[in-house]
Amino acid sequence: MTQQLITYPVWDKTVRIFHWVNVLCVLGLIAIGVVILNSKALGVTTDGKILLKTVHVYIGYVFAVNLSWRIVWGFIGSRYARWQSILPFNTEHRSQLSVMSRAAKTGENIGFLGHHPIARLMVALLFLLLSIQAITGLILAGTDVYMPPFGNTIKAWVAVDQSSIDLIKPYSKEGIDEIAYKDMRNFRKGFVTTHYYVFYALLAAIILHLLGVIMSELRERNGLVSAMFTGKKVFTNKPFDAD
Template sequence: MQRFYVWDPLVRLFHWSLVVLFLLNAVITDPEAKLHENLGYLVVALVLLRLVWGLFGSRYARFTSFPPSPSGAVAQLTEIATGRGHAHKGHSPLGALMIYNLLLSLIGIGSSGYLMTTDMFWGTEWPEDLHEALVTWAEISVLLHVGAVIFESRRTRVNLARAMITGYKEMPTPETERSP
């Protein structure tokens, strides 16, 4: 196994803070409470910080290291279907698409939540409907993300959850990789 430093402290802190805040807001807090609103603003602040870090951060944190690639995602799905594949040092193509999906969903959730607090949209139903639909979409996406992390960790023999805790990915060396 080879060990690579991939996830810097800000990426890891962002990830796990987001996990806690999203879980609190989606499952525990009362949606009508001020705490729900404040936690939502914290989530938006985290996402904005991550967007800045995606431009100026460390190598694997930068968006240029994991551009959205439908062709890359199809290639990864083909690898999965044929039992081939390799681990990626940073985000895999499917992982990258999930990251963009979650960031955009959280921006939409925060924006629609904010609109519900404004005089202009007070009592208007569509911001609340949009907010609820995006929360449902984000919850489904999170479940898919967790399932994919478990699946890919087993498939590639790289403990992705541990890497998001320690910052290091332990990856198979070429001679220890499974043959197709």
């Protein structure tokens, strides 16, 4: 007997646009980041390095604005876009976990329209890692290539005097006070290290996220992947978290 499939709307337009813009930006940032990391081995010149970092920062701005808007949308967006429906360790998540463990014992087939309770953990981790990359990246944009939002503040910090601010350019010692510059490089060390390690953590989280999506899609067949394009999932029974 064929079972009837019911379609439920879940991801609004803002969530879908955020998701695909984020995917494109993160892929671009990773690709350029890997070249920056290996620039010595690849024989990239100083000008080439500055160009790579500048392009990385411009993509980073799109990434950071997109991410910030999604964070705001988590407070004002539609039912399944909200933090209450996305993040773990709240009342909704606890009731999902208890219904899941009950279903595991009884063999009942329980579906979730929003994120699966286990996926909430991964989504929270992804948002955390993306936010750390955005914050550290914006600080590095200022301390490395003197780009906004902190570039002018950093220039004023390392300049010999206020008249030499305009002379300050990335990878040049002109107009630079050596002691202030050393202090600034020490200040940024922690941010570089964080940006570097979170890059690897993010790579691992992205791989786990993709594996999770593929496994869920094969097991539950709710149209998880196409839902990020159409906004809709399909179920044979009413999902636990559907209104």
